[in-house]
Amino acid sequence: MASARLDLDGNPIKPITICMIGAGGFIGSHLCEKLMNETPHKVFALDVYNDKIKHLLEPDTLPWAGRIQFHRLNIKHDSRLEGLIKIADLTINLAAICTPADYNTRPLDTIYSNFIDALPVVKYCSENNKRLIHFSTCEVYGKTIGSFLPKDSALRQDPAYYVLKEDESPCIFGSIEKQRWSYACAKQLIERLIYAEGAENGLEFTIVRPFNWIGPRMDFIPGIDGPSEGVPRVLACFSNNLLRGEPLKLVDGGQSQRTFVYIKDAIEAVLLMIENPARANGQIFNVGNPNNEVTVRQLAEMMSQVYSKVSGEAPLEKPTIDVSSKEFYGEGYDDSDKRIPDMTIINRQLGWNPKTSLWDLLESTLTYQHRTYAEAIKKVIAKPVAS
Ligand SMILES: NC(=O)c1ccc[n+]([C@@H]2O[C@H](COP(=O)([O-])OP(=O)(O)OC[C@H]3O[C@@H](n4cnc5c(N)ncnc54)[C@H](O)[C@@H]3O)[C@@H](O)[C@H]2O)c1
Ligand SMILES: O=C(O)[C@H]1O[C@H](OP(=O)(O)OP(=O)(O)OC[C@H]2O[C@@H](n3ccc(=O)[nH]c3=O)[C@H](O)[C@@H]2O)[C@H](O)[C@@H](O)[C@@H]1O
Structure with a gap:
């Protein structure tokens, strides 16, 4: 018999049933894969799409057949939701509109998706005494305090002015006309509501704040497996440009900074949360890789080099082109300047640390992008x- 799997305190881990909402998306697909490959847990996978988890659902001779069950439903209006939450031990809510191109152009859908649609999930968990892991975002921090200092201020180099801490940093958004912040604001309010349910009604919750998780299956390639005019997140935008041999578009000079973490590292952190409730309940966790910081311009340059290596094609002579945010995203766009996660809480509670360097994670991700899309793009081109 295989030896029992133990939690961080040395106790055997009991198999549980998880109701995963938004399981058909980027993060959900990796989490389902991990749970099926490495644990005995059962998953109700809820989503309106299942393309990214099809390989886990069929054929029924798969080793985990019977442990994952897909339910095609829209949580906006489906009476099956409460029943599924009731018969599960844990609910994980990943469902959201979470692409920046939507925040300023579809602010109502963004606010409904990230706040209103999440309300019944919180309510059903609270009323039925079920544990909830809710996916928020690093965008709740908004801009850094340092971004308001004069450009030449030495304090901008002081971590006290830019490192983002769950229990200390303020949430700094732009004005209401900057509709970019509709997403961050909706996520902040649902975080506060969950926190209040914990304080007043004893809800057992964990809030996750992902910092730019990237990897295979993120978003879509416009014109191949998503709309031609669609604007995905930066990894897919730049992958699309590289696959088509066009320059990568740098919004407002590409000066914003991000830290990128490999999806497979980040999923390890989520599994620790799932299997160590005593350490994860009542916590808000930053999940990111502070060592993988780049400007968007540096990201574009690195992706061009890595893509050339994995595809065998020479890099473009002019790998990038500047574009204004108004042209690229439209009216009401704004940006987070810098995102360095403080890791104290996740280190202390779960002993988690990311492992993969930016170069290595781009190499495996762009190998996947090339293998998956290069032929299809060639055909389209x-x-x-039609005349
Ligand atoms: N990927 C990241 O780095 C990142 C960063 C910060 C926050 N997040 C948060 O993590 C969560 C998951 O992100 P992702 O990158 O996997 O996004 P994703 O868009 O790939 O996945 C979201 C999934 O939710 C589903 N969904 C949306 N509305 C639904 C509804 N009403 N009913 C049923 N299903 C619905 C979508 O079909 C999609 O499959 C989101 O809450 C997002 O805000 C992700
Ligand atoms: O991933 C996260 O942690 C969070 O941040 C993302 O927001 P952001 O990082 O701004 O989104 P990206 O589309 O990945 O853009 C990153 C940066 O690249 C820039 N960009 C994007 C696309 C492009 O073609 N060119 C370009 O310069 C953007 O202006 C921005 O400065 C999204 O809001 C969410 O997915 C998530 O909550």
Whole structure:
């Protein structure tokens, strides 16, 4: 018999049933894969799409067949939701509109998706005494305090002015006309509501604040497995440019900074939360890689080099092109300047640390992008345009 799997305190881990909402998305697909491959847990996978988890659902000879069950439903209006939460031990809510191109152009859908639609999930968990892991975002921090200092201020180099701490940092958004912040603001309010349910009604919750998790299956490639005019997050935008041999578009000079973490490292952190409730309940966790910081311009340059290595194609002579945010995203766009996660709480509670360097995670991700899309792109490009 295989030896029992133990939690961080040395206790055997009991198999549980998880109701995962938004399981068909980027993070959900990796989490389902991990749970099926490495644990005995059962998953009700809820989503409106299942393309990214099809390989886990069929055929029914898969080793985990019977442990994952797909339910095609929209949580906006489906009476099955409460029943599924009731028969599960834990609910994980990943469902959201979470692409910046939508925040300023579809602010109502963004606010409904990230706040209103999440309300019944919180309510059903609280009323039925079920544990909830809710996915928020690092965007709740908004801009850093340092971004308001004069450009030449030495304090900008002081971590006290830019490192983002769960229990100390303020949430700094732009004005209401800057509709970019509709997402961050909706996520902040649902975090506060969950926290209040914990304080007043004893809800057992964990809030996750991902910092730019990237990897295979993120978003879509416009015109291949998503709309031609769609604007995904930066990894997919730049992958699309590289696959088509076009320069990568740098919004407002590409000066914003991000820290990127490999999806497979981040999923390890989520599994620790799932299997160590005593250490994770009542906590808000930053999950990111503070060692992988780059400007968006540096990201573009590194992706061009890595893509050339994995595809065998020479890099473009002019790998990037500047574009204004108004042209790229439209009216009401704004940006987070810098995102360094403080790791104290996740280190202390779960002993988690990310492992993969930016170069290595880009190499495995762009190898996947090339293998998955290069042929399809070639066909689209070769097709004569109808006259
Ligand atoms: N990927 C990241 O780095 C990142 C960073 C910060 C926050 N997050 C948060 O993590 C969560 C998951 O992100 P992701 O990157 O996997 O996004 P994603 O868009 O790939 O996945 C979200 C999934 O939710 C589903 N969904 C949305 N509305 C639904 C509804 N009403 N009913 C049923 N299903 C619905 C979508 O179909 C999609 O499959 C989101 O809450 C997002 O805000 C992600
Ligand atoms: O991933 C996260 O942690 C969070 O941040 C993302 O926000 P952001 O990082 O701004 O989104 P990206 O689309 O990945 O853009 C990153 C940066 O690249 C820039 N960009 C994007 C696309 C492009 O083609 N060119 C370009 O310069 C953007 O302006 C921005 O400065 C999204 O809001 C969410 O997915 C999530 O909550």
